[in-house]
Amino acid sequence: MDVLDTALEVIDLRSFSNLWYWIALAALWSSVSHWVLGVPHDMIQRARREGGQAQADVEDLVRININRLLHIVDSGALMMVALAAFWLTALLVLAFWYDIEFAQAVVLLFAPILLVVWASVRASRRIVAEAATGEALFRRLTIHRRVVQVIGMLSITVTAFYGTWQNISVSILN
Numbered sequence: 001m002d003v004l005d006t007a008l009e010v011i012d013l014r015s016f017s018n019l020w021y022w023i024a025l026a027a028l029w030s031s032v033s034h035w036v037l038g039v040p041h042d043m044i045q046r047a048r049r050e051g052g053q054a055q056a057d058v059e060d061l062v063r064i065n066i067n068r069l070l071h072i073v074d075s076g077a078l079m080m081v082a083l084a085a086f087w088l089t090a091l092l093v094l095a096f097w098y099d100i101e102f103a104q105a106v107v108l109l110f111a112p113i114l115l116v117v118w119a120s121v122r123a124s125r126r127i128v129a130e131a132a133t134g135e136a137l138f139r140r141l142t143i144h145r146r147v148v149q150v151i152g153m154l155s156i157t158v159t160a161f162y163g164t165w166q167n168i169s170v171s172i173l174n
Helices: 002-010 019-034 041-050 052-097 101-130 134-173
Strands: none
Touching: 019 101, 019 134, 041 052, 041 134, 052 101, 052 134, 101 134
16 A cells, blocks of 8 residues: 555646646647648648649638538537536536536636637638638638637636646645
8 A cells, every 4th residue: 555655646646737637738729729620720821822722622621611510500509508508517516616626627628618619610600601712711710720729828828827726725735
């Protein structure tokens, strides 16, 4: 038992002091900001530079992904909002009423993703309404990417401050 106790003292298994949590946070936001409406950002940049087939590929990918997203939203929006509200409320109660650190970590990971989903639906509807192609499409995708990056930066900042505060609070109590 002494070896196990020593290992658990050295390797802190709480969420905000766990290196894997911060790696997951960085990987999540890196991935979300790279894939703009399902299209890798490097493809958008190449299409903007080269045009031709690269532009046609990006326009096709955007059309496919937007139609898929809007179909899902239009056919099941009520159920998706109800499930998201239920799970977010359950997580918020566990996190901040019952003070469960793992639930706090999950809320800080996934609650901002709901904002990204909302922004993606909004950008998709604008692209469809404008029938955007070419430079207008690239501009709309770039704006959406920047919105997602701002949400990500704010999320990472809030998570870092809250995680630091949580770690300091736990170390003071012990």
